[in-house]
Structure formats: structure tokens, C-alpha cells
Amino acid sequence: MAQATPLELARLLTAGDPAAHEAAWTEFVRAHSRLLLHAARVIGRDYDAAMDAYAYVLEQLRADDHRRLRAYAADGRSKFTTWLVVVARRLCLDHHRQRYGRARDPGNPATEARAVRRRLADLVAEEIDPVEIQAPNNAAPDAGLEVVELSVALASALGELAPRDRLLLALRFEDDHSAREIARLMGFPTPFHVYRRLRTVLTALRLALGGRGVDGANPQ
Amino acid sequence: MRTDQPFRSHLEAGDVAAYLDLKLSADDRSRVEVHLAECAECRRELVEVRRVLGNLPRFRRWHLLVPAAAAAAALFVILGPPERDRRPAPVGRERGPRGTERAALIAVVEPGVGAAVAPGPVVFTWRGVGTGATYRLTVTDERGDVVWSANTADTMATLPARIGLERGRRYAWYLDALLPDGRSVTSGVRAFVVAR
Numbered sequence: 001m002a003q004a005t006p007l008e009l010a011r012l013l014t015a016g017d018p019a020a021h022e023a024a025w026t027e028f029v030r031a032h033s034r035l036l037l038h039a040a041r042v043i044g045r046d047y048d049a050a051m052d053a054y055a056y057v058l059e060q061l062r063a064d065d066h067r068r069l070r071a072y073a074a075d076g077r078s079k080f081t082t083w084l085v086v087v088a089r090r091l092c093l094d095h096h097r098q099r100y101g102r103a104r105d106p107g108n109p110a111t112e113a114r115a116v117r118r119r120l121a122d123l124v125a126e127e128i129d130p131v132e133i134q135a136p137n138n139a140a141p142d143a144g145l146e147v148v149e150l151s152v153a154l155a156s157a158l159g160e161l162a163p164r165d166r167l168l169l170a171l172r173f174e175d176d177h178s179a180r181e182i183a184r185l186m187g188f189p190t191p192f193h194v195y196r197r198l199r200t201v202l203t204a205l206r207l208a209l210g211g212r213g214v215d216g217a218n219p220q
Numbered sequence: 221m222r223t224d225q226p227f228r229s230h231l232e233a234g235d236v237a238a239y240l241d242l243k244l245s246a247d248d249r250s251r252v253e254v255h256l257a258e259c260a261e262c263r264r265e266l267v268e269v270r271r272v273l274g275n276l277p278r279f280r281r282w283h284l285l286v287p288a289a290a291a292a293a294a295l296f297v298i299l300g301p302p303e304r305d306r307r308p309a310p311v312g313r314e315r316g317p318r319g320t321e322r323a324a325l326i327a328v329v330e331p332g333v334g335a336a337v338a339p340g341p342v343v344f345t346w347r348g349v350g351t352g353a354t355y356r357l358t359v360t361d362e363r364g365d366v367v368w369s370a371n372t373a374d375t376m377a378t379l380p381a382r383i384g385l386e387r388g389r390r391y392a393w394y395l396d397a398l399l400p401d402g403r404s405v406t407s408g409v410r411a412f413v414v415a416r
Contacts, residue, residue, distance in 0.1 A: 037404065038272050047356060047371070047398045071234075077244070078237035085269050086233040163250050166257035175263055185270055187242045 005073055006031075006080045013070060029058065035081060036088050043092035052099075053092040060091050150214060157208035165201045172198060231255055231262050240270060326355075326395045326407035335412045339387055342379040342414075346407065352400040359383075359393045367391065387416045 005013075008028045015021035036057050037050070044050035061068055072083050158166055164186070171177045171185065172194075179191035179198075188194050231239075231252060238244045239252050256263050327347040331337050344357055357377050358369040368383045385391060391414065395407035 035272075038275065041404070042268050042272055047354060047396075051356070051396075075234040075238075077234055078241040082241050082269070082273060083233060083237040085272050086236045086265070089265065089269060089272070090233065163253035163257055167253045167263075170257050170260075171263065174260065175267070177267065181267065181270075184274070185240070185266055 005076065008032075009069060009073070009080060013066060013073060025062065032081075032084060035085060039085050039088035040092050042089060043096050049096075053095050056095040057088050057091045061087075153209055153212040153214050156212065157205050160208060161201065161204070165197070168194070168197060168201060230259065231265075236262070236265060236269065240266065240273075326397055326405055328395065328407050328410055331393075331410065331412040333410050333412075336415045337412055338415055339385070341381055342385065342412075343376065344379070344393060345376045346395055348375045349397050349405050350399055353397045356396045356398075357393065358396075359391055362390050362392075364392075385414045387414050389414055 008024070008031045012021070012024040012028045015024040033054075037054050040050045040053040040057060044053045068087055072080060072087075075083070158169070161169075168182065168186065171182050172179075177185070179194040182188065182194045183191045186194075188197070235244070235248070235252050239249065239256075244252060256266065326349055329345040329347065331342065331344070346355075354371060354373050355375070355377075356369060356371050359367045359379065361367055367385070368379060370377055379385070390411055392409050392411045394409045397405045399405070
């Protein structure tokens with residue numbers, strides 16, 4: 001069911017003469033400036049960067065007869081404020097990249113290897129000492145191959161999980177989010193429900209890995 | 221799917237927002253979760269959007285005033301609270317719903333609303349909102365075009381002599397403060413006129 005279009009948005013998109021349009025734009029900005037500023041501050045760490053991003057967002061929301069805002073009216077599945085924050089954040093990122101380039105590291109093998117070892121330590125045996133899990137570049141010649149085999153077994157077992165459970169594991173073990181935050185993101189009633197689901201999923205994974213000959217962080 | 225990298229697509233804004241609002245059908249939710257499980261960037265977006273929404277203070281709409289920061293967003297707005305709320309609020313506080321108070325307004329000293337200032341450098345003063353706060357003062361003309369702006373850690377600023385304000389014309393000024401903890405407060409827009 002489509003969400004109701006906010007009044008200030010409806011007025012803006014249907015305003016006829018220029019004076020009415022300006023008045024509607026003023027009302028729209030007044031209603032949502034704080035939200036847009038908050039979104040700008042997430043990307044722009046200092047005051048000037050945030051204000052520059054904010055101005056850019058307003059400029060882009062106004063551009064092409066409010067083309068971006070009209071996209072919400074066409075979609076309308078979510079609350080307007082939620083949708084607006086998503087769009088504003090993306091615009092702020094675009095602005096930031098135009099000025100400073102792409103800052104985020106797309107990832108590197110060492111980070112991925114650490115994530116794999118952490119996942120295995122958590123998934124297979126809670127009491128495993130992470131020190132026992134050898135890093136590939138420090139270990140015996142076969143260690144690199146064993147890590148690869150473990151990665152393959154893990155990837156295979158993960159592939160059998162439901163998408164929601166895979167997302168749960170990614171948020172918990174790759175992104176290190178708290179149960180409280182995961183509950184808010186995924187719509188679990190409480191953090192307790194997150195822990196309970198994690199336990200269920202990890203049990204299923206242990207069984208799946210056991211079926212692939214993986215009983216510990218160091219394969220047999 | 222939005223695409224900003226070769227061979228890599230991301231979720232549409234509508235999908236992200238609807239997922240956060242729990243408004244997706246079961247099939248769409250599953251589709252989105254398949255993507256999220258594999259895409260760290262989209263997960264990061266999910267988290268940051270949720271945090272923005274979760275940290276947004278709740279205010280009545282008529283308390284929202286706009287700090288326009290560039291020509292593309294030039295605005296000239298004067299708002300006044302309803303008569304029953306014209307009692308002065310404590311410094312740095314404003315009245316929220318049901319008499320609650322929130323730190324959201326900077327108390328300006330001069331020039332006050334509608335003040336007539338003498339021709340020459342105008343001195344702007346206000347009350348501080350806390351240790352470590354930095355302020356951005358903006359002066360606009362009647363159309364909302366920025367005439368002058370400055371950053372300061374002080375609670376006073378003087379319009380430079382090179383910025384000549386026209387006698388008899390109306391101008392507006394407002395402050396935005398950034399607190400060390402990342403919160404922001406604003407003064408609202410105040411109009412003044414330069415005496416002839």
C-alpha cells in the first residue's frame with residue numbers, strides 16, 4: 001500500500017505559477033532542512049563540508065523540476081523521511097567524491113582473511129583461542145591451502161542459508177554491529193531475538209561444516 | 221538496480237527505504253536481503269540511514285528554520301512562535317512538545333528582531349551554547365542572497381567595513397553552531413533594517 005505523499009511535497013510538485021512554486025519550495029525546505037542537515041553531517045565531518053553538502057543536496061532536489069522528488073511520488077512504498085535520508089546521503093556521497101575522490105577502501109585480502117578466521121572461530125567452536133588460528137603468511141607451507149579449503153567449505157555452507165540469515169551473519173561478523181543495531185535494521189523485535197536467531201544459524205552452520213569435514217578452526 | 225561501478229549494481233533508494241520501514245513484500249525483502257548479504261556498501265548505507273533517522277531530534281514544524289548556505293538555496297524566512305510561546309526561553313533552550321525543552325536555539329542579543337541599526341559596521345552578539353562550540357554567522361539581503369558569512373568561536377562578530385549595507389534596506393542574519401559532540405543548534409532568522 002502506497003504511503004501518503006506529504007502535503008509539502010504534494011504542493012511542491014503541483015505548484016503552478018512561479019510564486020506558488022517558490023512558496024511551496026520554502027515550505028518544503030523548512031519542513032525537512034534539519035533532516036537533510038543531519039544526513040549531510042554523516043558524510044561531511046566538519047561544519048563547512050556539511051553545509052556545502054547540504055547546499056548541494058538542496059540544489060539537486062530542486063534540479064530538473066524536482067525530478068528526484070517525483071521519483072518518491074512514483075514509488076511511495078516507504079515513509080517520505082526515510083526515503084529522503086537515503087537520497088540525501090547518496091547525494092552527499094556524490095558531492096564528497098566529486099571533491100575528494102573515493103575515500104573508502106574497497107577491501108584488501110588481509111582484511112578478508114582476518115574476517116574469515118574470525119568467522120570460523122565464532123562459528124565452529126566458541127572456546128577456540130584466536131591465537132591458535134595461524135595467519136597464512138606465518139604458518140607451515142600447507143597453512144595457506146588449509147585456509148582456502150576452510151573458506152570454500154564456509155562459503156558452501158553459507159550458500160545454503162536463507163538470505164536473511166546470511167545478512168544476519170554479515171552484519172554481525174563482517175560489519176561487527178551490535179545485536180541492538182541489527183534488531184533495528186532487520187526488524188527483530190528485540191536484541192534477544194537477534195541472539196536467538198544467531199544461535200540457531202550458527203548451530204546449523206556447525207552441522208553443515210561438520211558434514212564437510214570441518215570440526216574446528218584447524219581442519220583434520 | 222543502481223549502478224555506479226562496472227559489473228556492480230546497488231539497491232534502489234526506494235528498496236533501501238522500504239526495507240528500513242518494513243514495507244517490502246516477502247519476495248522483495250528476500251531479494252533485498254540477498255543483495256545486502258553480499259554488498260558491504262549497501263549494508264553501510266542501511267546502517268547510516270538508520271542512524272540518521274534514529275538520532276533526529278523531534279521538533280514541531282514551526283520550530284524548523286532554514287540555514288541557507290549557498291545561492292542555490294537562498295531563502296528569506298521570518299518565523300515567529302505562536303503568541304502563547306513568546307515567553308523567552310532560557311538561554312540555549314527552546315520549548316518542545318508539552319513544555320519539554322531541547323537545546324536547539326541560540327539566544328541572540330543584538331541586533332534583535334526588527335531592530336534599526338546605525339549605518340556602518342554592524343556588531344552581532346549572541347549567547348554561547350556551550351564550551352567548544354563554533355559558530356557560523358550568515359547575513360543575507362531581502363532576497364536571501366548571502367551578503368557575508370563568517371566562522372567564529374566567539375559570541376560576537378563585526379561586519380567588515382568593506383561590506384556596505386544600504387541605508388533603509390532590510391537584511392536578515394542567523395547563526396548555526398556546531399557542538400563538539402556533533403549536535404547543531406541554530407538561532408533562527410532575525411531581520412533588521414539599516415537606518416537612513
